[in-house]
Amino acid sequence: MNEVVIATIITVSSVGIIAAIILYWASQKFKVFEDPRIDEVESALPAANCGGCGFPGCRNFAEACVKADDLDSLFCPVGGNDTMASVAKVLGKDATEKEKKVAVVRCNGAPQFRKKTTEFDSAANCTIQHNLYGGETACQYGCLGLGECVDACNFDAMYMDPETELPVIVEDMCTACGACVEACPKDIIELRPVGKKSRRIFVSCVSQDKGGPAKKACSVACIGCSLCFKECKYDAIKIENFLSYIDPVKCVLCRKCVSVCPTDAIWEVNLPVRKAKPVAPKKSVAKPEVDLIKVAKENSAKDTDNKEDSKA
Amino acid sequence: MLKTFAKGGIHPPENKLSADKKIETLAIPKQVFVPVSQHIGAPAKVLVKKNDLVKVGQLIAEQGGFVSANIHSPVSGKVFKVDNVTDTSGYKRQAIIINVDGDEWDGKIDRSEELKKDFDFTSEEIIKKVQEAGIVGLGGATFPSHVKLMPPKGTKAEILIINGVECEPYLTSDHRLMLEKADEMLVGIQILMKALKVEKASIGIENNKKDAIEHLSKLSKDYKGIEVVPLKVQYPQGGEKQLIKAVIGREVPSGSLPIAVGAVVHNVGTAFAVYEAVQKNKPLIERVVTITGKSVKKPGNFLIRFGTPISDLIDAAGGLPEDTGKIIGGGPMMGKALNTTSVPVAKGTSGILIMPKEEAKRREIKPCIRCAKCVEVCPMGLEPFLLMTLAEKAMHERSEKEDVMDCIECGSCSYTCPSDRPLLDFIRLGKNQVGAMRRARSQR
Numbered sequence: 102m103n104e105v106v107i108a109t110i111i112t113v114s115s116v117g118i119i120a121a122i123i124l125y126w127a128s129q130k131f132k133v134f135e136d137p138r139i140d141e142v143e144s145a146l147p148a149a150n151c152g153g154c155g156f157p158g159c160r161n162f163a164e165a166c167v168k169a170d171d172l173d174s175l176f177c178p179v180g181g182n183d184t185m186a187s188v189a190k191v192l193g194k195d196a197t198e199k200e201k202k203v204a205v206v207r208c209n210g211a212p213q214f215r216k217k218t219t220e221f222d223s224a225a226n227c228t229i230q231h232n233l234y235g236g237e238t239a240c241q242y243g244c245l246g247l248g249e250c251v252d253a254c255n256f257d258a259m260y261m262d263p264e265t266e267l268p269v270i271v272e273d274m275c276t277a278c279g280a281c282v283e284a285c286p287k288d289i290i291e292l293r294p295v296g297k298k299s300r301r302i303f304v305s306c307v308s309q310d311k312g313g314p315a316k317k318a319c320s321v322a323c324i325g326c327s328l329c330f331k332e333c334k335y336d337a338i339k340i341e342n343f344l345s346y347i348d349p350v351k352c353v354l355c356r357k358c359v360s361v362c363p364t365d366a367i368w369e370v371n372l373p374v375r376k377a378k379p380v381a382p383k384k385s386v387a388k389p390e391v392d393l394i395k396v397a398k399e400n401s402a403k404d405t406d407n408k409e410d411s412k413a
Numbered sequence: 414m415l416k417t418f419a420k421g422g423i424h425p426p427e428n429k430l431s432a433d434k435k436i437e438t439l440a441i442p443k444q445v446f447v448p449v450s451q452h453i454g455a456p457a458k459v460l461v462k463k464n465d466l467v468k469v470g471q472l473i474a475e476q477g478g479f480v481s482a483n484i485h486s487p488v489s490g491k492v493f494k495v496d497n498v499t500d501t502s503g504y505k506r507q508a509i510i511i512n513v514d515g516d517e518w519d520g521k522i523d524r525s526e527e528l529k530k531d532f533d534f535t536s537e538e539i540i541k542k543v544q545e546a547g548i549v550g551l552g553g554a555t556f557p558s559h560v561k562l563m564p565p566k567g568t569k570a571e572i573l574i575i576n577g578v579e580c581e582p583y584l585t586s587d588h589r590l591m592l593e594k595a596d597e598m599l600v601g602i603q604i605l606m607k608a609l610k611v612e613k614a615s616i617g618i619e620n621n622k623k624d625a626i627e628h629l630s631k632l633s634k635d636y637k638g639i640e641v642v643p644l645k646v647q648y649p650q651g652g653e654k655q656l657i658k659a660v661i662g663r664e665v666p667s668g669s670l671p672i673a674v675g676a677v678v679h680n681v682g683t684a685f686a687v688y689e690a691v692q693k694n695k696p697l698i699e700r701v702v703t704i705t706g707k708s709v710k711k712p713g714n715f716l717i718r719f720g721t722p723i724s725d726l727i728d729a730a731g732g733l734p735e736d737t738g739k740i741i742g743g744g745p746m747m748g749k750a751l752n753t754t755s756v757p758v759a760k761g762t763s764g765i766l767i768m769p770k771e772e773a774k775r776r777e778i779k780p781c782i783r784c785a786k787c788v789e790v791c792p793m794g795l796e797p798f799l800l801m802t803l804a805e806k807a808m809h810e811r812s813e814k815e816d817v818m819d820c821i822e823c824g825s826c827s828y829t830c831p832s833d834r835p836l837l838d839f840i841r842l843g844k845n846q847v848g849a850m851r852r853a854r855s856q857r
Contacts, residue, residue, distance in 0.1 A: 218752065218753070219752045219753075222774065222775045223775065223835055223838050224778070224835040224838050224839065226838075226839075226842065228842055228845070228846075229835075229838050229839070229841070229842050232841060232842065232845055233503060233749070233750075234502070234503020234504065234749075234750075234752050235499070235503050235504050235505070235752070241503075241504055241505060310497075310505070314505075
């Protein structure tokens with residue numbers, strides 16, 4: 102009996118010892134050297150894996166950061182300058198400060214301004230509709246209102262306004278990762294610098310139609326009248342294809358273009374309400390209140406619930 | 414047993430309401446809108462400017478690349494302006510707007526009705542004439558015909574197949590053309606045979622057009638090498654690859670052109686246009702369009718100049734019915750809903766179908782029950798349910814592997830789905846994204 106036990110112990114332990122030797126040899130022979138800094142950089146990143154940096158995920162971005170000679174062309178829009186500073190610290194390189202950006206929706210065509218001329222009844226997907234025709238209204242450039250950008254957002258920073266049927270961006274939560282810009286088949290969403298005190302002025306329209314058809318299709322369209330261009334002293338406004346564009350770098354937020362725009366296509370965001378003007382200010386969009394963010398969160402929570410339900 | 418293609422296919426109700434209506438010539442409108450991209454490929458380059466006087470058949474836009482087509486003035490008058498006009502694509506695109514004044518034709522065009530049987534042109538001369546006349550595939554795909562007549566190096570055409578299938582329900586324009594212009598068409602086929610240097614041509618016609626089969630069989634005895642092949646009624650037999658399989662039993666490999674199996678396919682309408690271009694010097698300026706629909710008062714077939722707004726055509730058919738739900742450019746299976754009645758008739762407009770509200774509306778989308786009916790009917794042997802899911806989940810690499818690009822967009826899957834799922838809508842989306850992916854890859 103004893104002999105059997107001893108024989109077993111000897112056999113099993115010798116197998117164990119041989120396996121250990123083979124494994125040790127293999128681990129030495131096939132060792133892959135991985136820069137330990139990749140892990141360190143990765144831990145400094147937000148781990149959102151959103152793809153906003155242009156890489157498939159945070160790990161790939163970390164690898165690129167370690168490999169790169171300088172960090173000028175690499176930027177994590179989610180983490181922003183703070184994250185890039187800590188990445189730079191790990192790697193002993195310099196990070197260039199980049200201006201924080203935010204997504205803006207350049208369409209103002211709510212149903213009261215932009216009448217529907219047709220009805221789209223296929224699958225509710227912006228790209229499908231875009232591939233089929235110009236859209237339900239006479240404006241072929243504007244928002245289709247089916248919310249593909251909202252689905253693309255990983256940060257709960259967007260929701261569809263049921264009244265205007267347009268997407269709204271919750272500025273505080275937007276990380277400027279660019280997922281919505283990529284998702285929109287009409288190229289309506291643009292990443293713009295946040296600006297001083299989050300103040301911005303931009304043309305909320307992308308219609309390249311001539312004045313007449315543009316105005317007929319949507320009463321708040323940019324008609325390319327060039328009044329803003331003439332008014333601007335800072336050379337910040339360009340008119341191309343009957344569409345005005347305000348350069349965010351050159352714009353000094355003087356607001357003169359906003360008051361001359363005959364169709365209210367130019368928006369000012371987060372600017373104080375004007376005092377001198379006798380008439381009530383046209384459109385000063387207040388910074389989204391906290392409850393709005395809550396609503397967005399709740400909505401998205403509901404959505405994910407629904408999605409899970411449907412999966413189950 | 415009649416010939417047909419091997420895989421899948423459906424047989425929707427035929428509804429050929431206008432099959433016995435003779436082709437009528439529609440009056441020339443006061444103003445025409447001639448789009449510069451009426452074909453697949455690069456848009457044509459505009460040659461005229463505001464206030465230029467043009468004659469019927471005058472070149473007004475020249476081809477903007479190898480795969481592109483010339484555009485000739487369909488009317489005589491003064492160019493009003495060059496502007497963006499909503500066309501069948503659903504988008505505003507460049508078009509030449511001409512104010513009509515009289516009907517003065519270019520002097521070179523022979524307007525007599527007399528049949529001109531003999532021709533003495535070399536292959537190159539014919540191709541040049543076809544190219545100059547701006548002829549494109551008139552079956553609906555509008556691929557420039559001269560490109561099809563020049564097989565790439567290393568390939569040789571063995572047989573010319575003429576597509577007289579018209580498998581789309583409702584449409585009858587090709588059917589009427591085969592009955593009324595049969596001789597001209599047969600001469601056109603001979604010209605195409607000469608251009609391709611082939612000895613044989615087969616005209617594939619579905620068995621629901623018995624009168625056309627009989628008529629063409631009788632006439633084709635006088636023409637060497639042309640035979641008529643009656644086919645079983647099965648949608649989508651008019652698809653190029655399906656027709657080749659049905660007529661000569663060869664299967665075009667995935668991703669290759671019909672020339673890979675030695676076949677070239679042209680539509681009957683194209684054959685007629687080639688006859689007119691080569692024998693009568695008449696460029697492509699008009700075509701036969703079917704106007705039809707269950708509630709349309711006078712469904713019919715009209716010879717109509719390009720650029721005429723479809724509202725004129727609808728008026729000729731007794732006006733827009735009150736219960737109109739959708740106006741479709743093309744047939745009910747592959748056609749596309751139009752968003753306005755001011756859309757001009759273009760080279761690819763084979764028919765205008767007016768659907769009543771009740772029939773046009775989409776039914777509620779229900780979950781997939783895995784019945785595999787879509788797989789069964791797919792003529793390309795694809796798995797539509799899978800391709801739809803892949804497109805929905807944006808898994809485009811996977812859909813490329815599943816051969817999404819082989820889809821011919823016939824719509825058999827969506828038609829047959831018992832859960833009314835928008836299969837084709839999503840497959841189109843997938844094709845679009847995979848196409849974009851491939852373009853990006855080739856640029857890299």
